[in-house]
Amino acid sequence: MKIFYDLNGSLYANITNKCPCACRFCLRNNGDSVGGNDSLWLEHEPTIDEIKSAFDEVDKSKYNEVVFCGYGEPMERASDLIEVAKYIKEKSDLRIRINTNGLVLLMHPTFDLSSMEGLIDSLSISLNASDPEKYYYITNSKFGLPSYNSMLSFAVSASAFVPNVVFTIVGVVDDDEVNACKERAADLGIPLKIRSYISNNTDYN
Ligand code: SF4
Structure with missing residues (x-):
């Protein structure tokens, strides 16, 4: 199964x-x-040892960064991710x-949160929207409307x-929403990056 992949x-x-x-x-x-x-x-959800073994097989010389991002939310396994990050830092000089x-x-x-200190170099957080309702419309988070403020916090x-x-947003929203997201990010002192839409899902508004 594909644990590490090149993109x-x-x-x-x-x-x-x-x-x-x-x-x-x-x-x-x-x-x-x-x-x-x-x-x-x-x-299956790979064990920590399986992830470490898969990392051992990677030709690290081709890369300067590991990005935890796959077909799921990596922080679903937050404590496991921290353990893997420690291993990556021990075995390489890759940024995370x-x-x-x-x-x-x-x-x-x-x-x-302090467990990320010295291990995680960057976080790219999906802002998605400028308010809780729009956020919920896009994400359908199982945690409902409180999701937005938790993400900001x-x-x-x-x-x-x-x-x-x-923060990131997908650049398919209208200019007013982009500007509202920029304001929201600026209020919190966090840069906003607008990502390309790379899906063929035409259901998005
Ligand atoms: S459903 Fe949303 S948060 Fe979950 S993996 Fe897909 S894009 Fe990421």
């Missing part, structure tokens, strides 16, 4: 297929993989980024422990 010259880690959301633009709606890789649907929906404090309320709190934190 556009970067090394990605696919450690879970679990996710509390069902986003309208999720790549999982449109196929089994990305970038010509084998299926990213895992045969997590692409996340930012809902770890709802998934794992006791997760210690996580972003602010995590900034104390992770040097590079950015």
Whole structure:
């Protein structure tokens, strides 16, 4: 099964297929993989040892960063991810980024954000929208409307422990919403990155 995969010259880690959301633009709606890789649907949730073994097989010389981002929300396995991040730092000089929906404090309320310090170099958090209702419309988070403020709170709190934190939105929303998202991000002092829409899901508004 595909735990580590290459995408556009970067090394990605696919450690879970679990996710509390069902986003309208999720790549999982449109196929089994990305970038010509084998299926990213895992045969089972890999153990920490399986993830470590898979990392041992990777030619690290081709990369400068590991991105936790696959066919699921990596922070579903927050404590396991931290253990794997420690191993990656022990075995390589690769930087580590997590692409996340930012809902770890709802998934794992006791997760210690300070455990990311010195391990996680970057967080890319899906802002998705400028308010809780729009966010819920896009993500269908199982945690409902409180998801949005939890995600914002996580972003602010995590900034104390992770040097590079950015918000992202998918660039298919109208200009007013983009500007509202920019204001929301600026209010929190977190940069906003607008990502390309790389899905063929035409249901998105
Ligand atoms: S949070 Fe990510 S993995 Fe989960 S449904 Fe949304 S886009 Fe897909």
